[in-house]
Amino acid sequence: MAYQIACDVHTHTLFSRHAYSTISENVAVCRERGIELLGSTDHFSEMLFPEQHIRNFQYFQNQDIWPRLWDGVTLLHGAEVDIVSLDGGLFGQDIDVSETIVGNPYREAGSLFDRVTGQLDYLIASVHNGAFTKGAPLARTTSMYVRALENPKVFILGHTGRSGVPFDYDEVLTVAKEKHKLIEINEHSLEVDSRGWFHTVCSRIAQRCAEMGVGIVVSTDAHVAPVIGRFPHAQDMLESIGFPQELIMNRDRATFLGALADADVCNLTELASLSEYTD
Ligand SMILES: [Zn+2]
Numbered sequence: 001m002a003y004q005i006a007c008d009v010h011t012h013t014l015f016s017r018h019a020y021s022t023i024s025e026n027v028a029v030c031r032e033r034g035i036e037l038l039g040s041t042d043h044f045s046e047m048l049f050p051e052q053h054i055r056n057f058q059y060f061q062n063q064d065i066w067p068r069l070w071d072g073v074t075l076l077h078g079a080e081v082d083i084v085s086l087d088g089g090l091f092g093q094d095i096d097v098s099e100t101i102v103g104n105p106y107r108e109a110g111s112l113f114d115r116v117t118g119q120l121d122y123l124i125a126s127v128h129n130g131a132f133t134k135g136a137p138l139a140r141t142t143s144m145y146v147r148a149l150e151n152p153k154v155f156i157l158g159h160t161g162r163s164g165v166p167f168d169y170d171e172v173l174t175v176a177k178e179k180h181k182l183i184e185i186n187e188h189s190l191e192v193d194s195r196g197w198f199h200t201v202c203s204r205i206a207q208r209c210a211e212m213g214v215g216i217v218v219s220t221d222a223h224v225a226p227v228i229g230r231f232p233h234a235q236d237m238l239e240s241i242g243f244p245q246e247l248i249m250n251r252d253r254a255t256f257l258g259a260l261a262d263a264d265v266c267n268l269t270e271l272a273s274l275s276e277y278t279d
């Protein structure tokens, strides 16, 4: 059985610096492959620039100019934000930004995190450099993921199977379920290591989501347009454990938008009826 997965909600553009396609190229691949909804989620992370200045992140601040329906593909504005501390701190929260990109003072105090993510639809929170978690007890890494999930903008925990940080699955999944937030099953993690450790960990996490009734998203984590919308390794893994289709929250556009609203992250359910033939 092939699962229906009609949204790709973790993808990167050239902005991420080690990714290679434009937003327009990503949209074109979605259209070609019948992907109804694209979530563009570039890295919001220390790894991008040596200087953590608002000017380096203005790419995120002007996405309102993107059409919500671009060549028939519904487009969401997101970011993949780094989890940077055992307290579940997110990149940019401890960096104050008092001036706009043109050097005018902001009226109110705010962090780089606030300035950059304020207008985005949702965040994926991921660990990329887990050095700060080394030697931490399981209770700390577990509460790290719980705290990250509690951030009102965070909708998805990204590639927990590949990040290499052990945590108590049941505790994190219980919070995800309560808050209607989602656990990512990441095609790229399975592709780079289809029979190895990532596969084992990812399938254990998926299995537990199935048993506990926790919603997941299956995403490519594409860093180049041609891989968008294809999930063969994730499809195989989910099939091998009999994962229920109804817990795949990106199976179609209306389901994903409904899930975003259920989690109180943002209500864009009106986009479910957008059609290029009616506007
Ligand atoms: Zn990346």
Ligand SMILES: [Zn+2]
Pocket: 080, 126, 128, 158, 159
């Ligand atoms: Zn990532």
